[in-house]
Amino acid sequence: MQGTILVIDGVSTNRIMLKVQLAAAYYDAVQAGCVAEVLQAARTCRPDLVLTAMSLPDGTAADVKRTLAADEALADLPVIAVSDWEGQQARLQALAAGIDDVLQKPVDDVILQARIRSLLRARSASEELNLQRDASQGFILPLCDRAGAESLRNAAVALVAEDPRTAMAWRDRLSPALPYALRTHAISDIQGLMQAPVADAIIIELNEASAGPGLRLLADLRARAATRKSVVIAVPNPADPHIAAEALDRGAHDVLQSGFDVEELALRLNTQLQHKARKDRLRDSVRNGLRAANLDPMTGLYNRRYAKPFLDRVAHSASETGEKFAVMLADLDHFKRINDVYGHPAGDAVLIEAARRMQAVLGPADLLARVGGEEFMAVLPGATEAKAGLAAIALCNAINSTPFQLPGAAGPVRVTISVGAVMGGAGHGGSTAALVEKADQALYDAKNAGRNQVTLTPERTEAA
Incomplete structure (x- = not known):
């Protein structure tokens, strides 16, 4: 099996359908029926990811996230919620509560599998950083402390679109909602994106005309040393689950499946920049720990x-x-x-x-x-x-x-x-x-x- 996924749903037929869907991709699915069963099930099976219904008999997906967060060993588990209804406000509330994504029923298997792969890759990378930190006698870092908050305030965000006018329109709409320095680029301006100072986050439009070049740019940004640590968020415009899935598989940290939305993009961007700040400080902790392990503290030799x-x-x-x-x-x-x-x-x-x-x-x-x-x-x-x-x-x-x-x-x-x-x-x-x-x-x-x-x-x- 490629990994273990905890499936939580109050309706047994829904759990069975998801289990079949996951088994086809060689995941081991463990089932729970309500929030009250989450901790015991998670502690027993040690899942790599949680897939939960948005609404449960004794709570919500947000309650699942809070329950897991109370256990340090489970706090970083990625959580995907599955919703029965088109409710943008409920979706935003779930994202604000720390849910990694909200998928609409019937769940498109392409986007589900791509999202699972993306979250498992991110979790694996974080676990490796934590192991390196522990090996170098580092310490546990909070999600966003004072230093992290300062780095967020100073973050720079690049908005990339096929038509520069689209990028400028995004900037005008996002400016009142975000404290970050926003700059715009055409999708062909890869040289501008590589120039220092490199943006902390890059938002890429994937429309019908630019999906191919945009996906190639995304993969290029994730491969190059200058931009490898930048957050990359893809925006299929208009919404397209298959393009969103392709973006995730090419290395995007996140996607807006429903197309450009100021509130959702602000939430996802804030969350991803917090994760980036924490990873950056983890890397610094690892480097400092390794340096300290190899240096004489008195002489510096x-x-x-x-x-x-x-x-x-x-x-x-x-x-x-x-x-x-x-x-x-x-x-x-x-x-x-x-x-x-x-x-x-x-x-x-x-x-x-x-x-x-x-x-x-x-x-x-x-x-x-x-x-x-x-x-x-x-x-x-x-x-x-x-x-x-x-x-x-x-x-x-x-x-x-x-x-x-x-x-x-x-x-x-x-x-x-x-x-x-x-x-x-x-x-x-x-x-x-x-x-x-x-x-x-x-x-x-x-x-x-x-x-x-x-x-x-x-x-x-x-x-x-």
Whole structure:
């Protein structure tokens, strides 16, 4: 089965008909007859989507949504309501209550299946973001907090139509209802849509003349990096369920099945922009979490967790290209004495300043990581032995050339560092762990030789 759908309807024949319709598309349908049965059924079958009648024996589709929202594990379930009547106001109320869509009986199978596919794709993408956030030790974000509300107020919306006059007419009708910056484009103006700043949401008209170009534009916008995160809403004009279904399958976040309507478009746009704001902040949370997991919080350098796979990648690349690379371990001399004499705040200041100085003398492609208390690792891709020797001396001189200003010290304090370096790559077999071990031995040799100097295996170069 492709997924599980909870079907809720007070009339058993309606449930059976929907179950047959869903089974033909290889969905597993679980049934419930009223709002009171929703929680138990959902907790038991863990559905991927809920398909409910608009009116139930003990409530409405909005009550179903509120019931699910009370359980954190079920709150994000997409909900489609099925209505017996043509009631625009009831439709708008349902959308305002968080229902994802309202379909009219008899339910057109093409639009139903397309809407289910679209909502399941969106839910799957959200779940992946949540998993990534959890893995990076993120936190649960509300649907729209203060930062999200601010981003909504600053949102820009592009209105795209085959005839520019239609887009301008939409803008005039929408302006009183929406707080967003509205701009208009012809459907052929893909270059304008791609130019920065890219719109947060793009509304595309699909009329009889422009359905083909509009659908191609929609797919193009969803595929390009510049507009991939923009909300795209399609407006079949006039209404056409088959064009609406095609728009959903090509990646539209939402469609207006009944054609252009100011109130409905405003509701759907607000909802989609809220979802976008939340996803954007989830992505930021994931990026920040991954960054924090790979950075040393004191110095801002990369940590051991990042340095090891970086070194592995450099070694793998060198084995394919035949280039050399250098691995260095550097250790601040007599660092414990600094902590003992001047205190740990002074020691922290030394680490932060030492990291800044060493980073300044390395190239943009080189890695500098803090891999221990006062120990640092440098990896220089593509370095020759001559370049590695000069870089190691530069690291040493960056520390010893200028005394450190420390809190609690009466005057500047001289600090030195020892560096052990080893070459890897062409002609240097073995694992990266073996290279690190050799660099550690070279560092040990530099310490034994009197500190404040460099040992480059197999040669030794003393600092000036």
